[in-house]
Amino acid sequence: MNKKFSYSKIFDELAAEILNILKEIRKNNQALDKKVLIEYLNKNETINQLLKSNNCDLQIDEVRREFFNILSKVESILPNDIIDDFKKDIDKTRDICEFNSLFIKILNAFATYLIKVINTFNKVWDVLKETLKFMEVSNDKIFDLIESSKEVFIEEIKNNENLDLQLEKIEKETKLENDLENLKKKLLEKLSDIKKNLKETQSHRKHQLKKLENDVNKVKEEINKYKMQIQQLQETIKQFKKEAIIDTLTSIYNRNFLEKVLPEEFEKFKRYNQALSVIMLDIDDFKKVNDNFGHQVGDNVLRYISTVIKNNIRKVDIPFRYGGxxxxxxLPHTNLDQALVVANRICKELNETLFKIKGLSLKITASIGVTEARDSDTVESLIKRVDDLLLKAKKEGKNRVLSG
Incomplete structure (x- = not known):
């Protein structure tokens, strides 16, 4: 192989370059999205050289090895179903000249997923910073409110004390005064002063309470504002978690989630002696669909298959796109006979459907394997058995259900 050209080496360089580009985008305060990244990548000399280069004289087996080496570098980052799709693309690619576009697809998937993770992290970090800032400001405001409330109570106590003193003075003067007219006059003067002071105190108190009310409302508004931001952040994280377990094309669970759920269901089968069955389905001659009708039609077929599966299973059953x-x-709480009924329903619905594409008819069928978990099983042996049954269904003519 030409020593001057290596996909694996170029990927390492571009992965490092992508990280530098992401730092530059962040430094320039630009929106971190796919469009901006593509603009930066288009200016990159290494990738432009790759796109212009003619690598059609390279040995295909050696290129495949390089591509599998690239996948090993990103398999801990990208979802398993995406990695599986790329592996199948590598195996299916027969023309050495097509590897350039496959390389760009892998690079794009790596960059897109990286952007998604970084954007989610940035949202979390921004909200955390705002929340900490809010807590600091709110803390000061709450202390101010407490101090203001304290001042109101202190003033109220002082006013009551003054009022008590005035009343005591009136009482003493009343006892000492013998002239009723003079006493009346003094009492009226004192009562007028008390009334005036009470009125001024009442007005001042109303002003203080109004200010306190406004300050409390401002704090409440800020708390509600940050509550909404935290709720939005929770929704973002929830969506990100969903995307991590959902296959974006078919809207059913992906293989990443399968590797978490299947051991859990298998553990329930072992612990509680509950029946557990598994169905594996593979679309027959799917490569021909893509080759003859295009990948867009192929994607529609995959979506249709997932819909058929969902329409024929219970809410407790869990469907996954296993890859490609x-x-x-x-199927929890389901024995082999019951699982066979479900598999045959799926097979029947597929056989009754005919796609019409540009005046041509397209019939989609599938080979299906069905098995029930056994006491001697492990998760791996369960998957292997259902996979072997599916392959046997393929060899025996496709478009059929086999169980064992």
């Missing part, structure tokens, strides 16, 4: 054109369904 393969699907898997976990």
């Amino acid at each position: 054109e393969e699907f898997l369904v976990i």
Whole structure:
């Protein structure tokens, strides 16, 4: 192989370059999205050289090895179903000249997923910073409110004390005064002063209470504002978690989630002696669909298959896109006979459907394997058995259900 050209080496360089670009985008306060990243990548000399280069004289087996090496570098980052799709693309690619576009697809998936993770992290970090700032400001405001409330109470106590003193003075003067007219006059003067002081105190108190009320409302508004931001952040994290377990094309669970759920369901089967069955489905001749009708039609077929599966299973059953054109369904509390009924329903619905595309008819069928978990099983042996049954269904003519 030409020593001057290496996909694996170029990927390492571009991965490092992408990280530098992301730092530059952040430094320039630009929106971190796919469009901006593509603009930066288009200016990159290494990638432009790759796109212009002619690598059609390279050995295909050695290129495949390089591509599998690239996947090993990103398999801990990208979802398993995406990695599986790329592996199948590598195996299916027969023309050495097509590897450039596949390389760009892998690079794009890596960058897109990285952007998604960084954007989610940035949102979390921004809200955390705002929340900390709010807590600091709110803390000061709450202390101010407490101090203001304290001042109101202190003033109220002082006013009551003054009022007591005035009343005591009146009482003493009343006892000492013998002239009723003079006493009346003095009493009226004192009462007028008390009334005036009470009126002034009342007005001042109303002003203080109004200010306190306004300050409390401002704090409440800020608390509600940050509550909404935290709720939005929770929704963002929830969506990100969903995207991490949902296959974006078919809207059913992905293989990443399968690797979490299947061991849990298998543990329930072992611990509680509950029946557990698994269905594995593979679309027959799917490559021909893509080759003859295009990938857009192929994507529509995958979406249709996932819809058929969902329409024929219960709410407790869990469907997954296993990778490429393969699907898997976990059926808790289901024995082999019951699982066969479900698999045959799916097969029947597929056989009754005919796609019409540009005046041509397209019939989609699938080969299906069905098995029930056994006491001697492990998760791996369960998957292997259902996979072997699916392959046997393929060898025996496709468009059929086999169980064992």
